[in-house]
Amino acid sequence: MNNAEALPANKQTGxxxxxxxxxxxxxxxxxxEFNRDMLEFxxxxxxxGDVVHTRFLWIHAxxxxxxxxxxxxxxxxAKSYHKPRSFRSPFFYRLAGNGLVTSDGEFWRRQRRLAQPxxxxxxxxxxxxVMVQYTQxxxxxxxxxxxxxxxxxxxxxxLEIVVKTLxxxxxxxxxxxxxxxxxxxxxxxxxxxxxxxxxxxxxPTPGHRKYFNEVAEIDRIIxxxxxxxxxxxxDQGDLLSMLLEAQDEDGTQMNDKQLRDEVITLxxxxxxxxxxxxxxxxxxxxxxxQAEQKxxxxxxxxxxxxxxxxxxxxKLKYTxxxxxxxxxxxxxxxxxxxxxxxxxxxGGFRVPKGTQxxxxxxVTHRDPRYFDEPEAFKPQRWENAEQIPKFAYxxxxxxxxxxxxxxxxxxxxxxxxxxxxxxxxxxxxxxHKVEVLPALxxxxxxxxxxxxxxxxxxx
Ligand code: HEM
Numbered sequence: 396m397n398n399a400e401a402l403p404a405n406k407q408t409g410x411x412x413x414x415x416x417x418x419x420x421x422x423x424x425x426x427x428e429f430n431r432d433m434l435e436f437x438x439x440x441x442x443x444g445d446v447v448h449t450r451f452l453w454i455h456a457x458x459x460x461x462x463x464x465x466x467x468x469x470x471x472x473a474k475s476y477h478k479p480r481s482f483r484s485p486f487f488y489r490l491a492g493n494g495l496v497t498s499d500g501e502f503w504r505r506q507r508r509l510a511q512p513x514x515x516x517x518x519x520x521x522x523x524x525v526m527v528q529y530t531q532x533x534x535x536x537x538x539x540x541x542x543x544x545x546x547x548x549x550x551x552x553x554l555e556i557v558v559k560t561l562x563x564x565x566x567x568x569x570x571x572x573x574x575x576x577x578x579x580x581x582x583x584x585x586x587x588x589x590x591x592x593x594x595x596x597x598x599p600t601p602g603h604r605k606y607f608n609e610v611a612e613i614d615r616i617i618x619x620x621x622x623x624x625x626x627x628x629x630d631q632g633d634l635l636s637m638l639l640e641a642q643d644e645d646g647t648q649m650n651d652k653q654l655r656d657e658v659i660t661l662x663x664x665x666x667x668x669x670x671x672x673x674x675x676x677x678x679x680x681x682x683x684x685q686a687e688q689k690x691x692x693x694x695x696x697x698x699x700x701x702x703x704x705x706x707x708x709x710k711l712k713y714t715x716x717x718x719x720x721x722x723x724x725x726x727x728x729x730x731x732x733x734x735x736x737x738x739x740x741x742g743g744f745r746v747p748k749g750t751q752x753x754x755x756x757x758v759t760h761r762d763p764r765y766f767d768e769p770e771a772f773k774p775q776r777w778e779n780a781e782q783i784p785k786f787a788y789x790x791x792x793x794x795x796x797x798x799x800x801x802x803x804x805x806x807x808x809x810x811x812x813x814x815x816x817x818x819x820x821x822x823x824x825x826x827h828k829v830e831v832l833p834a835l836x837x838x839x840x841x842x843x844x845x846x847x848x849x850x851x852x853x854x
Contacts, residue, residue: 414457414744416440416447424450433833434729437755441762446742454480456751457741462765462786464742465754468733469786470794475739479732479751486603489610490580493653494660495799505643510657510799513637519803521632522560523705526807529555530814531702537819539849544842545821546674549811553670556807557662562620563633573616576609577662617655634661661800667836668727669804673811675725676717678829678843679772681821686774689713691850694817703813711809714816716774718808722790724772726756727836731792757837759787821845 417440419425428436429451437458440447445461459465468476477499481487491497495506512518533552537543554574620635630636638657642648649657680687693713703711735750746752761769765787767776776783791798798804823829827844831837 414446414448414742415443416449416458417443419450422452424452424454426451434757434831437730437753438758438761441758446744454751455747455749456753457744457746459741459752459754460759460762461742462759462784465759465789466786466793467741468752468754469731469789469792469796472739472741473794473796475735475737475746476733476752477736479734479753481732486606489607491660491663492656494656496660496664506649506653506657507795507799509641509643509649510638512641513634514799514803516802518637519806520705522556522803523806523810525559526556526810527703527814529559530811534815534818537847539847541847542824543845543847545677545845546670546839546843549670549673549677550667552811553666553673553807557666559633560803561634561658561661561665563631563635573613573662576613577659580606580609580613613659614655617658618651621651621654621658634658664798665800665803669807671725671727671836671838672718672722672804672808674839674843675727675837676721676808676812677821677845678823678839679721679724680717680816681823681845683772686717686772687820689774690717690812690816691820694813698813698817700817703810703817705806705810707813708806708809711813713774714809714812715805716777718805718812719777719790720772720774723760723766723788724770725831725837726760726790728790728792729757729833729837730755731789754789756790757833759789762787816850818850820848820850822848 417425417428419428425436440449440458441460445459446464447458447460449456449458459468478497482491482497487497493502493506495503495510498506530552533548533555558574621639624631624635624639630640635654635658638649638654640648680690690713693711697707697710708715730753732751732753735746735748735752738748739746741752760766763769765784786793791801791804822845824844824846827841829843830840832840
């Protein structure tokens, strides 16, 4: 990269006023390079330094690669930032509204306070049996020797689990409908830095109209579910009941619009990411026989043929390391963004107000400075987790905006890996090439096609 952009030095301090980085074209900035191959582009940008300055159209962006700077943005100096500009686009806002992922400031703080009890470990543990039962139900149809797309299976299963834990519903057509429509709806978010995205966002194109009609349909269903639940006044043990009952110190509760925003947020944030962690874990196990053997051995030893439950979690250490290592190599949330709400400083550089900052799990999780043999799948590296710099690994983010569903997700991933791994193993379909697609989360482009094999316990 020789087309570097370096802004003039600050006269008072003598240091660079902005970090170096790729300039791109006069009008578009780096939009084209970014869209051509996003993961490759943001990886290549690290060659400019740990803090990189670049531009999309008129929007200035910093890319952060060093754990200290990631910590600064997400934790120690979190007050200088809020969520990035793309979250405030009319398109995104119409879907996610002022939910936990997208809101900021005092409003977010109150919502987080209200939602937190619903994610208390004890409450979440109660969902463990649902997770295992639903998995057993799904597996009942799998046969030795059959070809399946394990990414699709995991997506379906995680969807059923989130619908059950959010709405306590599994037969309701409404919940299925909301699930299917929402999954369709998030597709346009696959690439936000394109002209099509910008146009759809601002003009009444056919894509724009279709999208808004679908969101309106989802709203009608969710508002009806909320009204029915309010009328019944009955705690069904699901997340919706918890959110309905949540009260602030002054006794105020969420109104229907707020509940709707949170339900949609949990739905979107809570199922694709988890399904993808599982899908990538199966892919890595299928392609690493030694790790796979260790995984099965642990399941045979710990469970001895018994159905897993939450009390097994602390004993399923290798399974947990498989999940962590899969999220290192294939982090479902592969980037995290912020916008500077005031002038501030990062890595010794001035950050002008309005700058968009991004850290990429995809890049930092594979940085050879922090991970020995960074491209290798080595679950055992997590036995010495203390040797890994804290902010070199951040699949769930960090600081005040860290994933509220972190424990829920880890529990679901480990329990599903154990429940399935106890009965089956997968080998990769040799005719199928697995490719990475950085959509809203990090997807396998054409799924993960496998051949199912029954697993017999090794005694
Ligand atoms: C493997 C699965 C998951 C991954 C990798 C993941 C990743 C993340 C990340 C990186 C963030 C922080 C974003 C930022 O700082 O801008 C986040 C926030 C969030 N996640 Fe997750 N997540 C997962 C599962 C879940 C689940 C299961 C739920 C809910 C049931 C959930 C709900 C949320 C919510 C509500 C937030 C916003 C929290 C706030 O800002 O207060 N996530 N997630």
